[in-house]
Amino acid sequence: MDFLLALSRPPLVLGVDPRPELHGPEPLSHLRRYALEVFEALAPKLAAVKFQLAFFEALGPEGFGLLCELASAARVMGLPVIFDGKRGDIGSTAEAYARAYLLRFPGSALTVNPYLGLDTLTPFFQAARESQGAVFVLVKTSNPGSGFLQDLLVEGRPLYLRLVEALARKGEGYREGEWSRVGMVVGATYPEVVLTVREKAPHAPFLLPGVGAQGGRPLKGPGLLNTASRALFYPGGRPDLEGALQAAEDFHRALVE
Ligand SMILES: O=C(O)c1cc(=O)[nH]c(=O)n1[C@@H]1O[C@H](COP(=O)(O)O)[C@@H](O)[C@H]1O
Numbered sequence: 001m002d003f004l005l006a007l008s009r010p011p012l013v014l015g016v017d018p019r020p021e022l023h024g025p026e027p028l029s030h031l032r033r034y035a036l037e038v039f040e041a042l043a044p045k046l047a048a049v050k051f052q053l054a055f056f057e058a059l060g061p062e063g064f065g066l067l068c069e070l071a072s073a074a075r076v077m078g079l080p081v082i083f084d085g086k087r088g089d090i091g092s093t094a095e096a097y098a099r100a101y102l103l104r105f106p107g108s109a110l111t112v113n114p115y116l117g118l119d120t121l122t123p124f125f126q127a128a129r130e131s132q133g134a135v136f137v138l139v140k141t142s143n144p145g146s147g148f149l150q151d152l153l154v155e156g157r158p159l160y161l162r163l164v165e166a167l168a169r170k171g172e173g174y175r176e177g178e179w180s181r182v183g184m185v186v187g188a189t190y191p192e193v194v195l196t197v198r199e200k201a202p203h204a205p206f207l208l209p210g211v212g213a214q215g216g217r218p219l220k221g222p223g224l225l226n227t228a229s230r231a232l233f234y235p236g237g238r239p240d241l242e243g244a245l246q247a248a249e250d251f252h253r254a255l256v257e
Helices: 003-008 027-045 053-057 061-076 091-103 118-131 159-172 191-200 241-256
Strands: 012-016 048-052 081-087 109-112 134-140 182-186 206-208 224-228
Touching (some): 048 061, 053 061, 061 081
Parallel strands (some): 012 224, 134 182, 206 224
């Protein structure tokens, strides 16, 4: 599966950030069953499923096994997969991260941190092209303190915009048809930034986290993949299949109709 197929699906991404304490006495087996049920029920309304690696790593070795199992299940259901790892390191280590998440899981996407420099992103871009995957580069994150570094003025422009300009130039080389394999992460909590960044990067798919629990509202537009974790996976603060379906329908109405 080519990850760019996600761009022709409904523009909602299901974030899976598992909280074992919400899954009773046998949390992993309950979580496995619940996640599969949610994938099945929501699949027609989703662009992709985004797995937050930290939450799976926190479950220990079994958690990593479960991540691989759920990612494979999503793919079997026709759902593109995003690994949210926010990886970033010197080139040789970046190559290992790219092998782990883009080449071992062809057609998937990975979130990456660009603040070690653009040279460190090249292995991710190359792996994404080779595997028909994608890379989502953190540009302007959804958290309240993101401006401390990301909004710093550099030659009169915020740092995140300088980054976007450089990425858009690089991303042209990784463009296929309408969309590039070099995507960007912009918090839905900063809707005005989404518009500014879109002007500079017309071909980049955008991942917009912060919808729902962080107060961001769904944003409509070509290539805008709205992503919600708690609001979709744990509506009302707990596992609830009916509630998840209702939440997905509400987002779908706001984004598609
Ligand atoms: O890359 C991300 O997905 C991400 C970037 C960002 O700027 N803000 C952000 O919240 N995220 C992730 O998006 C998810 C948000 O979770 P909810 O607030 O529950 O929807 C978490 O997995 C975060 O790690």
